[in-house]
Amino acid sequence: MTAEQADLLAAAKTGDRSAFDELVRATYAEAFTLAYRLTGNEEDARDVVQEAYLRAYKGIRRFRGDAAFSTWLYRITANCAATYLGKRTKARHEDIEEQTSLADERPEVDPAQRADLADERRRLTEALGQLPPDMRAVVVLRDVYDLPHEAIAAELGISEGAAKVRLHRARRKLRERLFPLRGEGGEEAAHAV
């Protein structure tokens, strides 16, 4: 967290709404990205991230600062997404073609390398999108956002053991999709991560 964010956080904890709004501006893209990865579509991600910030605003006085503000926000977002996905009854829209590109556009990366990276990330994002939401949640929270098993279990409302088992199954599915056995995947195997 930057010094500026720490100041904003301290002010927000005293009830300063404009300071909290500034914190939102500084962090909403990351929170939205996490919500998008957990829900798999933009519309749901919008709802989840709105609810997450509302909960964060209501609970900010209780934030003790044991973890980084971003980690705290990720936990709230994960909890909101789990609740949202649990309640959701409408059909899921998982058309991978509609997903925002995650390609690395930094100019300092060699174009060929950038193309490989973009392809790797596209395939990984695609594979993540094909996982069931409960599996996707554990692998995203653990392997992308580095949340501890204990926190993941708490936010998803499952035991730590169940979270670890689910994580292993999710990783296994991803590995099987990204590294198909020789002869089975053909071109897919040649492009494995």
Next chain:
Amino acid sequence: MRCDDVIEVLSHVAEGVEPADPGVRAHVEACLRCQAELVQYRKLLKALHHLRTDVLEPAPGVLTGILANLEAAGERGAIRSMLAGRRAAYAGGIAVATLAAGAAGAIVLANRGRRKVRLAG
């Protein structure tokens, strides 16, 4: 130890957070298939970790929506606290009126008692 036993823990071994069981380690050192899977898990975890730096650019309406939602919640909270204040004022008024009525009733009863005593005297 067999591949089927080891395969269940390979992804956690690849993560490297917990030390691998000596039996698992010995099996992997001797088994090419498990070694290959371990390498694949390591590549997978590395690729997943790299996704962390990919931050999407949300549509402009996302920020506006979050701030509007907070604003609306703030207004709802203000209205609730105002209503709660009024409710407290009403309850206080009723309590004061009840107390006043009770006190008046007690005074009337006390006066009647005194009159009866005087008449009897």
